Amino acid sequence: MSSPYLHINGIRKTFGDVVATDHVELEIAEGEFMTFLGPSGSGKSTTLYILAGFQDPTAGDIKLRGKSILQTPSHKRQIGMVFQRYTLFPHLSVGENVAFPLRVRRAPQAEIAAKVKRALSLVRLDGFEDRMPAKMSGGQQQRVALARALVYDPPVLLMDEPLSALDKKLREEIQHEIRRIHQETGVTILYVTHDQEEALRLSDRIAVFNKGKIEQVGTGPQLYASPATHFVADFIGDSAFLGGELAAVASGRASLRFADGTVLADVPMHGTGSAGGKASLMLRPERIELAAGPGAAGASLPVTIEDVTFLGNNSTVSARTGWGDVLSVRLNFGHPMMGQVQRGDALHVRWQPQDAHVFART
Template sequence: MVAAATPLVEFRDVAKRYGAFTALSGIDLEIGNGEFLTLLGPSGSGKTTALMLLAGFDKPSGGSILYQGRSVESVPANRRNFGVVFQNYALFPHLTVAQNVAFPLKARKCASADIAGRVRNALQLVQLEQYAQRYPAQLSGGQQQRVALARALVFDPGLVLMDEPLAALDKNLRHHMQFEIKRLQRELGVTMVYVTHDQGEALSMSDRVAVFNSGRLLQVADPEALYNDPASHFVATFIGETNSLDVRISQVSEGVAQAQLDDGQTVRGNARCSIAPGDEAVLTVRPEALRIAGDNNSAAAHADENRLRVDISDAVFMGDHQRVTLRVGPHSMICKLPAGQGFEAARPGPAVIRFDPAAAFVYSRAAREAQ
């Protein structure tokens, strides 16, 4: 899923300031109809601020937000027809499950006969119809979250906004609810904007992910592209696990940077920003892209790959892979060897690792520090 030719939602140069503090700066973002978009970033990155502006709970300090091509800055939250699910569920404790789900319909003055049928259908969607007469305190955390989701969907909203909805759940229940939310989104075809700081959650649920940091939008891409082709050092290190090596650029040609480590070893990788010979930079490579050079593969077959002398300090069997800790000068690196691929070579002591330059990315150190 990618943003539609005519997006459902548009952020145009949106900024939000609280006094001297800038929570969001120059955000441009399009959300397609029927898309599952996740806003991802660490605490204080601006992702929740962006969601609250879209929901109408706050107003931007600059720029505009459009829904179906029309500006919504002057439209109050209760008139935007958006479903919202919060981390704390926000259920009314004195109302039954059915009454909680019916609340937005009653607020819209729907007919009583229509309300009963729509509440029943919404509870069936989240598999809670048998709990209609219970109160929130009689439900588990996962069941309460399902009620909140049913309430957000019952009035057929044009958009569903979810702010860290699974943060309070335990790991197993959180994973189960991830699949349930994605199932409902696909089944209903509703557009969802989902906020989380959990990278795994974002990658497993989303059509696209928008990565925020320090109030700026750094990259918007589908999960695979985000993981395999990070646009910045922050994205490379925030999404999944990666190794970083400080290097100095010696040559740049056709988008490929050649660089040297402090000990003189040479590596190559994709240049991901404007860099020139002599610049200080950082090279990143995923642990699963590394191999021990002595893993029964001929050197000739991998002549175009990077090769680095390292010291193996530890190797831990993890079942489906072996996690190997390496040192390259002052840098510590992790190598993940799949079962049956080089396990016998991963013994403590000197070794050589190899990796494809296409799997490595080089970023300006100054740009990294600015993030």
């Protein structure tokens, strides 16, 4: 078996009694766009800082092309990085900022000029060489930072929430740029964000971090369609959770009993749990049908309509189950029930068996 391009091998980092990351294990292919997604304090940034060499792991190793890089100081790792805050050198022009990595490597003047021009062209800032960073917008500054990080063709580019300081519209614009640059350069990117939409839009694969551990690694559609844990299901996309108790568990399928005694049988089960344990049923809002009665096939539950909110291209309907849990159902514009459903209606929610998931709760 050939060794992976970048191997994050069992990284653990503790600060006193606090465990920042625990046994983070990840293999990244050359040219891959990998995103670390998770809430703040989940260990994603710590993992990135260890890669950058700003922190040393308590245990574990990081290998690039089969060789450990942990003994190499930051300035010799050749890794590129774009930071959350604007970290351009304020006393240097845009051109000199981009030239900086080449100057400290004592590259010949002609090579510097050519590479700076190419890098600025890559981020679509041709001709901005003489501008001072303070005279540029936040989006432009981050593009310069990107050019500076890419100018020496690093084997890996780290990005630590680079768009968090920008407004939504600009963020989307630069997300497009980052995708294009990734495609044009083929550089391996490790991207940290807490924004699931950003992660889904940009990444080849996503590693979902929670409490210092990776909960699941996969492509966006994989994570959305088959989340491995309750946390992933909750973090990626909208979802409705109905709490209950496991009635029976057998070969990846479970029967779930709700508070009013209703039992749903044969639902795909994730994680380990045994009969009598607590569990949640997860449903995606767009997979739930609203109907007058139970269908001939599939699962269903009787509900009472609590509230209907019209949102333009869809309406969100809050439906209360017999035991008091509320789940939201999306009705697309033009749906026969849109405009018909009213508060207090007694209806049924229905779904296909493969669209529901049970997560054991510990």
